[in-house]
Amino acid sequence: MTTPDHQSPAPQPPDPAPRDRVYRSPGGIAGGVLLLALVAWLGIDAVVSGEGRTPWMALAALLLLVPLVAAFTVRPAVFAGEDRLRVRNPFRVVVLPWGQVAALRSGYTNEVVAASGAKYQLWAVPVSLRARKKAARREARRTAAGDGHGGGRGGRGGRGGVSGLFGGALQGLFGSAGAGTGAAAVPDGPVRAETDRIMDDLRALHEAREKEAAAQGEVTVRWAYEVVGPAVAGAVLLAVLLAVG
Missing domain, CATH: 1.20.58 (Methane Monooxygenase Hydroxylase; Chain G, domain 1)
Incomplete structure (x- = not known):
């Protein structure tokens, strides 16, 4: 059988x-x-x-x-893949394998620097100085609110009764720092402008993929x-x- x-x-x-x-x-x-x-x-x-x-x-x-x-x-657009960065600017398309990317810089413009030293501006990720200043002010207010909230707890932790009642009521009415959600509402990391966050994402992807075999090759530029x-x-x-x- x-x-x-x-x-x-x-x-x-x-x-x-x-x-x-x-x-x-x-x-x-x-x-x-x-x-x-x-x-x-x-x-x-x-x-x-x-x-x-x-x-x-x-x-x-x-x-x-x-x-x-x-x-x-x-x-203009920037395409970030696992193996390469493709930059579509007004008159050129630049393809850079992550292994050929030396740095991603942010100043008055955002740009990628190739290992050869050539620089290519990221037209699709423009720098906004106004957005940076706004993010810096928000970060300063958040830091000040966090310090003040922590200091208030340490210095007045034993106070209660009428003061605690009115303090809680005012916090609930005006939405002051720490009301309702507490520290869980504070985002992780510093407040950043949108284009700066995009550059942070690109840098993280570059650091993670630059040593991979599939991310090696030559830089190509097409008009x-x-x-x-x-x-x-x-x-x-x-x-x-x-x-x-």
Whole structure:
């Protein structure tokens, strides 16, 4: 009597690669959409209702302005993957394996520095000095509130009765530090501006992946001909129309 052969388990499909983290500027996108709508409205109106060379001038201006506005507002993005950092700037796309990234710097602009010393600005992660000052003020208020709250407990821990009753009532009414949620409501770490938090995330990913074999390779830079080509064609056509007069 024979026993049936045991079938080997079917091979499991490989786990899908994690998706890249995408960072973009919401303010830049909103402003770009408004500018594109305005340019399109004025240009189409000139093409439809213009006379003589006006429609051709409007078409040339549209061919020049639309790619440039889109390039500086809607196009910029930063894609952070497990093995590489892809930076899509207005006129170039730069791909840097994490092993080729020397540093991620934040000053008046955010930039990535390659191992060769080349620097590439992160247009999609603009620096906001106003947001930094606002975050610094919030951090200072949080620190002061935490110190004051701790000192109040230490110096007045034994007080109660009417003072404790009115103190608790005032805290509940005005939402002062420590009311209701206590220390659990305080976020971990210092208060940071949004773009500074993004740079912190990129630095953490860089430190975690820079030594991996899959994160090695060469830096590649590609010009955005889909932006440069139409813009140059529009500029040439506009110059010819103006020269012909």
